[in-house]
Amino acid sequence: MSLIRRIDLRGADEASVDYRASVPRAELDVEAATHQVQPIVDAVRARGVEAIVEFSARFDGVDSDDIAVPRQAIVEALDGLDPAVRAGLEESIRRLRATCEGELEHDVTSQVADGATVTHRKVPIDRVGLYVPGGLAPLVSSVVMNVVPAQVAGVRSIALASPPQKNSGGLPEPTILAACALLGVDEVYAVGGAQAIAMFAYGAGPCDRVDLVTGPGNIYVAAAKRLLRGVVGIDSEAGPTEIAILADDSAEAAFVAADMISQAEHDPMAASVLVTDSLELADAVEAELDKQVFATRHTERISTALGGRQSAIVLVDDMDQGVAVVDAYAAEHLEIQTRDAAAHAARVRNAGAIFVGPWAPVSLGDYCAGSNHVLPTAGCACHSSGLSVRAFTRSVHVVDYTRAALAEVADHVVVLAEAEDLPGHGQAVSVRFESGR
Known part of the structure; x- marks a missing residue:
């Protein structure tokens, strides 16, 4: 019996299938x-x-x-x-x-x-x-x-x-x-x-x-x-950590399996998802998982994660559909292991971090890539970013106008204030230009 299930999206399209809902995540209430x-x-x-x-x-x-x-x-x-x-x-x-x-x-x-x-x-x-x-x-x-x-x-x-x-x-x-x-x-x-x-x-x-x-x-x-x-x-x-891997038949099955295991090792609720248009790669990755999982220190935890509803091998028609699926999934970590990995990566808009090619595994990002591994999970990468310097700063607008500069725009302020029925807003400008001031 396989450690991980399959989801077949071949023949489906975005108009008829919600790709984001098609690749379920761990239930986390x-x-x-x-x-x-x-x-x-x-x-x-x-x-x-x-x-x-x-x-x-x-x-x-x-x-x-x-x-x-x-x-x-x-x-x-x-x-x-x-x-x-x-x-x-x-x-x-x-x-x-x-x-x-x-x-x-x-x-x-x-x-x-x-x-x-x-x-x-x-x-x-x-x-x-x-x-x-x-x-x-x-x-x-x-x-x-x-x-x-x-x-x-x-x-x-x-x-x-x-x-x-x-x-x-x-x-x-x-x-x-x-x-x-x-x-x-x-x-x-x-x-x-x-x-x-x-x-x-x-x-x-x-x-x-x-x-x-x-x-x-x-x-x-x-x-x-x-x-x-x-x-x-x-x-x-x-939420629980997750990895999605977009791979074609050029990918090394042993690499893909090892990367899926690396995330499953975190937690029984961790998600490992492979999206591929190659049935041969899917079979080879399953064989590698069977071999590699039972050689690890945390076999039970990994097996639970890979066997959970949140993990799967997803079959697609081609890399165009594959890019659409991983973009909808909005993974915390996304690996691209394809012939033209950089080009495919450039098309992805939704991911916490993208790892390009066979020599950039997620575990590199966990420790020494120079990137940050505190990333949005549960599909939040479509609207949120990973931890960065920006997270620790605030933006403040400092407005500095001379008398002449305010005078130039004063009539616009008064008109817009009246349009919102906030006459006091307009008066706060007008009072500055009353006779004697």
């Missing part, structure tokens, strides 16, 4: 989870650290009255870090910092008339809270992906939270702390889940409230973000 998360959020708001300590004991099995990670523990984590891991993190930081510095936006001033200027000023968020998961996999790379763009943007104050671990003495996973040390982040909290998002939103004990929360997490983290949106800014409600 964030709205239902908000009912479970609401009492947690309310408790943290009302009782602060006391409530957080109770939830850490209940959910993480950790009993500690101190949620702040001592600076010495952060230093010691770096001292004990495997040199090879440190070198990998340093290179990841270097490459991501280079791309972040390249995308940093500068103020732009437009002169709309003589004496009339509007400056589009980019202002960094003042204080941010960064969340790093510690569930099935301690995502040390997420420290890099969250911290670096915030630092390049010029964020003044950065706090980071990650779940306490029983086998780490109630502190976050040591590699996560070591990455914080490498990046100069010394305000770290051993707090996980929805309670961490509530701590950032309302403030608790030593943690002052923040203006923006970023970082991936489980369904309860997503639910807390949904509940607290408006109290605090959020990046997105990240």
Whole structure:
């Protein structure tokens, strides 16, 4: 029996079939989870650290009255870090910092008339809270992906939270702390889940409230973000990770299978989708999955993800239909493994990140590509972007007019104000030109 199902879209077209609905995703009811998360959020708001300590004991099995990670523990984590891991993190930081510095936006001033200027000023968020998961996999790379763009943007104050671990003495996973040390982040909290998002939103004990929360997490983290949106800014409600691969008969089946497995390894709800016009490749990938999955460390987790409704091999008539399908699916990660990969990639509008050709696997982007791996999931790539410097800045318009410049447009302002039945708006301009002024 095959590990993964097939969906046959051959003969279908966009006029008769909703391609986005044809490739289903994992069932993730964030709205239902908000009912479970609401009492947690309310408790943290009302009782602060006391409530957080109770939830850490209940959910993480950790009993500690101190949620702040001592600076010495952060230093010691770096001292004990495997040199090879440190070198990998340093290179990841270097490459991501280079791309972040390249995308940093500068103020732009437009002169709309003589004496009339509007400056589009980019202002960094003042204080941010960064969340790093510690569930099935301690995502040390997420420290890099969250911290670096915030630092390049010029964020003044950065706090980071990650779940306490029983086998780490109630502190976050040591590699996560070591990455914080490498990046100069010394305000770290051993707090996980929805309670961490509530701590950032309302403030608790030593943690002052923040203006923006970023970082991936489980369904309860997503639910807390949904509940607290408006109290605090959020990046997105990240769902289970996903990969889509558009491939023709030139693709190497072993590469495609390995890449599908790499995403399935994250979570039993992770999605791995292959879209191909080659029946031969589909058969070869299935054979490779059968071989490779049972040689991995996390066979059960991967098998569950590949066998779930969210994963499939999708058969299409040709690459034109394939591009339409992956564009409708709007994957978090999209790989293009075709003869003319760059040309096909250029036609895709909806994806969190696009990986072109056989030598750019998604796992490269997870660590050392120089791109950011905090990306929109669940089809949100059709309207949202991945984490970047821009996420940590705000735009402010600065309007500077002389008397003559205002006079030139005053009549237009008065007329438009009357058209909206807001005469006070027009009077605020007219009064400046009354006799004697």
